[in-house]
Amino acid sequence: MSEMLGTQATTVLPPSGPVFIGGSTGHGSERATPGPEALGEAVGRIAAYAAQSLHESFPHLDLDELVETFTRPSAVRMLTARYLRGLESGLPAGEAAAAAGTRLIHAWADARLAARAELDRAKAAASS
Numbered sequence: 001m002s003e004m005l006g007t008q009a010t011t012v013l014p015p016s017g018p019v020f021i022g023g024s025t026g027h028g029s030e031r032a033t034p035g036p037e038a039l040g041e042a043v044g045r046i047a048a049y050a051a052q053s054l055h056e057s058f059p060h061l062d063l064d065e066l067v068e069t070f071t072r073p074s075a076v077r078m079l080t081a082r083y084l085r086g087l088e089s090g091l092p093a094g095e096a097a098a099a100a101g102t103r104l105i106h107a108w109a110d111a112r113l114a115a116r117a118e119l120d121r122a123k124a125a126a127s128s
Helices: 036-057 063-070 073-088 093-127
Strands: 002-005 008-011
Touching (some): 036 073, 073 093
Antiparallel strands (some): 002 008
16 A cells, blocks of 8 residues: 655555544634644645555556555645645535545546546547
8 A cells, every 4th residue: 555645655554544633622613724734744644545446446556556646746836725625614624625626537537537538539539
């Protein structure tokens, strides 16, 4: 498995589960903004769990390639923005992480489908 911190990937994802950050005072919208290190760790774990989830569901997908894809700067920026937006809207950290990870998987799947459709169009045009 892989654990990511920021945009760096290393092997080993601890079985302890995701790190939940953004403490609450018990009043829904009063959430602390995580510091840079905690935010990097949370975003890395979200990316790791998204990659791990896809790999477990579709074992033919290479885990290292998924980790690489999900830790590219554009993916990290998207995950960070979505995670923070979820926290700011009052979601518990786990729900904000799940929503961000789910959106990452959807964006990845949409991009794969678009690339496949383009390839199919190119093949059809070449054979015409």
